[in-house]
Amino acid sequence: MPAIEINGGLVEYELLGPADGKPLVLTFGGRFAKDHPGARPLADALAEGGLRVLVWDRPNCGASEVQFFGPSESHMRAETLGALLKALGLGPVVIAGGSGGARDSVLTAALFPELTERLVVWQPVGGVYSSMNMAAFYVLPSITAVRRGGIQGVMEMPEWAALIEARPSNKQRFLDLGGDGFHEAMLRWLDAWVPKPHQAVPGVDDALVRTISAPTMIFRSGQGDRDHPLRTSFDLHTLVTGSEFVEPPWAEDAWERASERARQGKGTSLDPWVQAAPRILGFAHV
Template sequence: MGSVEISSVEINGGRVVYEILGEAGELIVLTPGGRFGMDIPGVRPLARALVDGGYRVLLWDRPNCGDSDVQFYGQSESHMRAQTLHGLLTALDTGPCVLAGGSGGARDSMITAILYPELVERLVLWNIVGGVYGSFNLGSYYIMPSLQAARAGGVESLVRLREWRELIERNPANKERLLALDRDEFVRLQLRWLNAYVPKPGQTIPGVEDELFDGITVPTLIIRGGENDLDHPKRTSLEVSCLIRGSVLIDPPWPEDAWERAMEDRASGKVNRYNLFDTWVLAAPAILRFLSS
């Protein structure tokens, strides 16, 4: 397996926690979805498989995830994460690397590749979010609760929301960071972030103009969404493959209904057959083949 380096660095006024797995080889930045940290089940097995294939893997807690500091700035939350990743890779002086991400991590990786093409050697994407349901679902889950709480009760109400309470438990400094926010500025920013989840003409990925994908010129692998996956529609994967010229599109290496079954298990409260990202390790052989081609 090789060595594991756990550390943190301050980027744009916030502490970002990261790990580097492996001792040698090209660097792969592996980014999960949602506001899940790098310790979410399913991410590390994929990272280990990639390390076994001869690569180093950077895992990181993005702002508002895991043990890193909460931060609020930028055109959208994914744009903020792209800026953070740029700062992290610059601080590590790694040179161009592979960006690999699923779900929200795919969106973060695409935006990073658009904004900072000099950082990216190759791009690997799967579970790309899109469509009306997928986009509205993200806005309602990640933006609306905080937006409504701040409007009604000020920033003091944010620390009572479960999502932020959990991050405060992991990183107590986050409480003061939240309480120090200016209510009106926070509301304006959340409205901007919410707007980035609203599907618009000419935006296959809400918040990103289709024409910007012309800037992605590196070899790209896309694992398409499941046949009936409303969160990561098959159609969105196909459209992104058309936007990124020369990209390689493959069928998912996991069951077509893997995401739906995982969501059902998560909602049922019973012992899960697998967690949301447990099947991701099945993509390791395809990723390694692509990177060696």
């Protein structure tokens, strides 16, 4: 797969669909790679619908190189995506993403309005439980590892070891950063997850979200989805003037049921996402 150097690190990407199709960049959640079996069907369906779809391995995901700059991991990813779109000559584009990708997409649209034709988001993370859960999953274990075993302890963690295996140059990048540099980055990123007034999207000031002027479609989150609270999706809708707040194409408890099946080894938590393809295609082709 092609890779390009962005902000000092290699970013691997792939372009799907017709070369003359309207460009759309799809950003997945978690630290999932661009070929994640749960989200890739959505990318393929959008490409089959005539869009030129960019999927990419964000820094610290898949086969891209690790990076640790910015006030939060999502700020780093947004800065990377903006630079990637400019390097590929793709802007303005439809920016779309779910879960963690929703946060990355919102930030990209706010920071790079000139690159944003339209914005589509679903299942944004927010609220006390969701934010604290993300901190406990993505940041705190790494802080514990570096405090106990230095940068070598970090590189032995399964999540970081997998990135070194996928892109061997990541080993030297960890060594160059060192334990102190990694610890400082994790503490900085941890702060972004602490719930704060006037931040419906964790780590992102409401005032910045309000600057988004591109036509925006927000899928309502499911009732009882503690990982992606309904309130956060509604708050985001109220912050983006003129945004469309639409019903989700999946069942009310789709996230919970998909996550349960994933724990049983019967799929992934992102399997329902492909159901959003028709609605996204209609919004993108307006």
